[in-house]
Amino acid sequence: MFQVLSIKGTVNFLRHAVPISILSLILVIGSLTSLATKGINWGLDFTGGTVVELEFSSTADLQALRAELSSEETEGVVVQHFGSSRDVITRLPVKEGVKSETQVEQVMAAATKLDPKVIQKRVEMVGPQIGQELAEQGGLAVLVALICILIYVSFRFEWRLALGSVAALAHDVIITLGVFSLFQLDFDLTVLAGVLTVVGYSLNDTIVVFDRIRENFLKMRKGGPEEIVNTSITQTMSRTIITTGTTLVVVIALFLKGGTMIHGFATALLMGIFVGTFSSIYVASFLAVKLGINREHMMPVEIEKEGADQDPLTP
Template identity: 75%
Template sequence: MMQLTAFKNTIDFLKHAKVIAALSVLLTVASVVCLATKGINWGLDFTGGTVVELEFSKPADLPALRANLTADAVKGAVVQNFGSTRDVLVRLQAKADIKSDVQVAEVMAAAQKMDSSVIQKRVEFVGPQVGKELAEQGGLAVLVALICILIYVSFRFEWRLAAGAVASLAHDVILTLGLFSLLQLEFDLTVLAGVLTVVGYSLNDTIVVYDRVRENFLKMRKATAYEVINAAITQTMSRTIITTGTTLITVVALFLKGGTMIHGFATALLMGILFGTYSSIYVASYMAYKLGVNREHMMPVEVEKEGADQPNIMP
């Protein structure tokens, strides 16, 4: 009865999987091409530069401060609020022929035109070598995360499911990076944190589907892999909609009202959640199906007990 009910209410998600999977492949290739041609707009955390924190005696007029920063030494500066409306963070790109002291002096001169009582609270300098190491370590962190997930899912489930999970995660990361490259959005450490968060979020959704796939293979003994996977996706869809919906409410609020400091983080999360939700179905599950996962792969390995093959000899 449980099996018949599952079939009756099952939505045929895999019916359109071939077309959507082909679209995902095209988007992934396009993202790789965009990354290779346009590159990533690295933030100061990776390229190196100077950060100046200012405190004004009244709410700062950011557009006016940007208009005052016209000198060559400070051209292209990023100006944003830091905490309150009186605290301002100015981020300056490193320039080969200009010292950071000159840049800081130009920033202070521009700020004093607006408020003679402005206070310079902090100055930090990130060298290009440090930024290069951060970029390398950030990429390594994403790669190590994918490898560890591959190992974990292989032990937890089966290698066909593990391959689908890692392909789904790589798909989400590449598409998110591709959009950042296409739109030339600034990529800093907060965005990197968002990408790593997307990896964890997308994996969680995939694991829920895989758990139900394994249960259905054991319960629905006469069903094909196609029917089992469709049933698993259908049974977990309500959970996916609720989880994704509530998460998106928070992320959209951060995106709209969170301020400039976490705008990149919220953007990466927003893109990653949307990509991760459909990739759990049309990348992870579909790839496991194409790799030939079946009921025998889900069966627990029988362990022979010591002495079980010995004849029972009565005294």
């Protein structure tokens, strides 16, 4: 016998679903447009080359530094601020016949000419072949992860819920990549790890909500699909707030104090937590409602036993 649950105190989350879904669609289209026009600022891990991070004693003059780095060995160098106006990062592409050590020496000579107190904080060198292999393996890792998740949710949930969860995952990944493309933030291996972490975080949040939706469809006699979905989201909201809040504390600490090596990772996680939390409600759950999810879809399939339609008294 089904337990009758009261829907008193339920927050009507889906009341705002249409405008927020439109906003999500705009963000996804904007992200795809940015990815198509501006592309991604691939980091040294994927392109190969040399990165030199410098700290000047006062505000760095980027134009003057670019002018000093006008030799054939440093052609194509990218010079930009990194964090504060005193911190500068230079990216030098791979040049055939030119050693990375030579490029680093020229960068330091140019920087010292502008500021004798300049400090070399970091130097990274990656060959082009290694960068290409990392790019291929990284893309393959994302693809395999998404395929495995698609297979998992297809078996775990009714297809309307599964489609909602996959749409939410695509939504989160596209918007996170769109932010990196729009602001031309470095996309390196740590950021790739952050994107994969976002996929897992978002999927976990969606599955918790969907498990409660499936449970309430079987327990609640009254209420339509929207009421049941609102009740389920309300019941899981305290868990979502606690999980998101504690995770944000750690990620914000990493973002502010973690240093340059994991800044991209923290940025990807920060974006992913925000979009992943509301996509579980306003993308995954709302899409399932619009696809017509109802109580009959949640009922277990009855299997008829052989001979069940025969009269038991018949010899």
